[in-house]
Amino acid sequence: MSQSSRKQAIPTATVPRLSQYLRKLQEVQSRGTTTISSRLMADEVGTNPAQIRKDLSYFGEFGIRGVGYDVDRLITELKKCLGLNRSWNVIIIGSGKLGTALALYRGFQKQGFNLIGMFDADAKVIGKDRGAGPVLPITGLEKFLSENKVHIAVVTTPSAAAQEVIDRVVAAGVPSVLNFAPIRAASDQPVILRQVDLSTELMTLSFYLDK
């Protein structure tokens, strides 16, 4: 199967699990382990062995019955599938606490996400280092995007500013947006738009707490 037809076969719900498997395998690899069973993988990521085998079946037959998966080979395949065998340029818009927390999050760089700029509308923070070099003025966004290839824009602005910022990055050709502002962002342009909603997580806990 070619890389792109294989990717088309992978269900949407499987993708976030693949990234969990990858992180777990990298951890296991760093401890010097070379093979891992689906049972152990399942315990480590909190699922069941059947789910692991199903999800990993998209990558061909790497598992050997009674031995397990070849850790190095599976990492290579997962990285290729997740597009992590190359690097992506990322900007963060909004240099508040959340933006800064994300800029300082070491997991990103490790997986090939290069943070190449951080923007804010507040004149008081321009030029300060919030984990991604000097904060740039949002007025210079379009110029920056015309001079630098940006693959992912992470939006951590206040709600009121988020949709306009998203419209601007999309209009400038940024192909994907990760939005943390508590609005349901939309775009009439073709863009990959993902939403992280912190209160959704708390509400989901609340649902299960309330019995």
Next chain:
Amino acid sequence: MSQSSRKQAIPTATVPRLSQYLRKLQEVQSRGTTTISSRLMADEVGTNPAQIRKDLSYFGEFGIRGVGYDVDRLITELKKCLGLNRSWNVIIIGSGKLGTALALYRGFQKQGFNLIGMFDADAKVIGKDRGAGPVLPITGLEKFLSENKVHIAVVTTPSAAAQEVIDRVVAAGVPSVLNFAPIRAASDQPVILRQVDLSTELMTLSFYLDK
């Protein structure tokens, strides 16, 4: 159907959508709108009308053909279902950038989540206000939990500290944990444990970008 048997009927994947619907309806309500069609709801949250009708069917027959849903009534039912018609006590463990960003996030208080304490292991930050009153020393965690009913512990510590902190809150009887540390936390005790992984979101974008 009783409240608890209705809740048992709601699939796991539906729950996060219910919180999206609630937020959208509250927005619509604040603009003075009293009814909303499934089509409009679908456009607003980025899904299709059939999904909306299916998800809301767990709440009985609130939709009137050709008119839509009664906004006030649906908000009341969704809040009841999500356990948001009462308040929950929340603590944050870890007063770094992410912990502070969460403490300052206004969406929580609005939905009935009371932030009643923030803890850290670093002596330098104890007593400082990071959005949730003076930061308390982690050494006092068990005493605090014995004196205050805490429903949700949000963990934003470094990876190395997260599992131990989770074990401690669970041992002290906290029924649910929202973990932001990039580890796959586990517990052998009955606890509602949810994981927010920021690099998973970026990897998912990468998957779709890489074509």
